[in-house]
Amino acid sequence: MPPKAEYIELKKSIDTLIEEVATVKEQQKTIMALVEQLDQTQADNLEKDKKIAILENRVADLEQYTRINDVIITGLSIKPRSYARAVTPENGGEPAELDVTSTERQVAAFMQSKDIQLDCNNIEACLPLPKRGTNGKPSVVLRFVNRKHKIALLKQGRKLKGTNVYMNDHLTKRNADIARKARELRREKKIQQAWTANCKVFIKLNGTPENTKVLVIRNIEELNEYDV
Structure with a gap:
C-alpha cells in the first residue's frame, strides 16, 4: 500500500477512535448523572424514612397518651352482668332494671378484699377486655379521671402478691x-x-x-x- 494510502487509512482509524472516545465520554457523563440522581434519590428516601419514623413515634406517643390514666388489671375473672327488677317512682311505678353486678363493683369488691383503697368516684370507665387466644387471661381496664388516682392504685400493687392478679399501665x-x-x-x-x-x-x-x-x-x- 502506498504511503499516502496508509496515511489516509491511519487517519480514518484515528478519527474513528476519537469518535468512539467521545461517545464513551458522553456515555460516562450520562452514567455519572444517573449515579448522582440515584444517590440523591437514596438520600431523599432516607430523609423521608426519618420523617416517617418521627411521625410514627408521634402517633405512637399520642396513642399511648390516650391511655395515660388507665390501669389494666390482668387475671381477675369478671362475671357477666345480671340485672334485678325494681319499682322506681321516676318511671311511674313501672319495673326498671338495675345493674347489681357491674364490672366496676366487682373490681371494687375484689380490691377491698385485698385491703386496696379504690374510690369508685374517681373512675371514669371500667371495661372488661376480650381474652387473647385460648390461654389468654381475663383483663379489665380502669380509666381514672386523674393520673394521681391511677398512680395511687398502682402503688398498692404489692398487696396482690400471690393472687395471680396484676395491675399495670395500660x-x-x-x-x-x-x-x-x-x-x-x-x-x-x-x-x-x-x-x-x-x-x-x-x-x-x-x-x-x-x-x-x-x-x-x-x-x-x-x-x-x-x-x-
Missing part, C-alpha cells in the same frame, strides 16, 4: 411488645432490670452499681444490641 401493643422483650432480656440476665412507669419502658443495664445506666426504650430495635 400499654399500647407497641410498648407492650417492647416491655415483653425487655423482660425476656432480664430473665436471660442480658440486662439487670426492666420495668414500666408512666407508660414508658425502662431498662437497667448490667454492670457495677456506680456504672449501670437506666435507659428509656422507645423502639424494640433499641433492645437488639443487648440481645447477644
Whole structure:
C-alpha cells in the first residue's frame, strides 16, 4: 500500500477512535448523572424514612397518651352482668332494671378484699377486655379521671402478691411488645432490670452499681444490641 494510502487509512482509524472516545465520554457523563440522581434519590428516601419514623413515634406517643390514666388489671375473672327488677317512682311505678353486678363493683369488691383503697368516684370507665387466644387471661381496664388516682392504685400493687392478679399501665401493643422483650432480656440476665412507669419502658443495664445506666426504650430495635 502506498504511503499516502496508509496515511489516509491511519487517519480514518484515528478519527474513528476519537469518535468512539467521545461517545464513551458522553456515555460516562450520562452514567455519572444517573449515579448522582440515584444517590440523591437514596438520600431523599432516607430523609423521608426519618420523617416517617418521627411521625410514627408521634402517633405512637399520642396513642399511648390516650391511655395515660388507665390501669389494666390482668387475671381477675369478671362475671357477666345480671340485672334485678325494681319499682322506681321516676318511671311511674313501672319495673326498671338495675345493674347489681357491674364490672366496676366487682373490681371494687375484689380490691377491698385485698385491703386496696379504690374510690369508685374517681373512675371514669371500667371495661372488661376480650381474652387473647385460648390461654389468654381475663383483663379489665380502669380509666381514672386523674393520673394521681391511677398512680395511687398502682402503688398498692404489692398487696396482690400471690393472687395471680396484676395491675399495670395500660400499654399500647407497641410498648407492650417492647416491655415483653425487655423482660425476656432480664430473665436471660442480658440486662439487670426492666420495668414500666408512666407508660414508658425502662431498662437497667448490667454492670457495677456506680456504672449501670437506666435507659428509656422507645423502639424494640433499641433492645437488639443487648440481645447477644
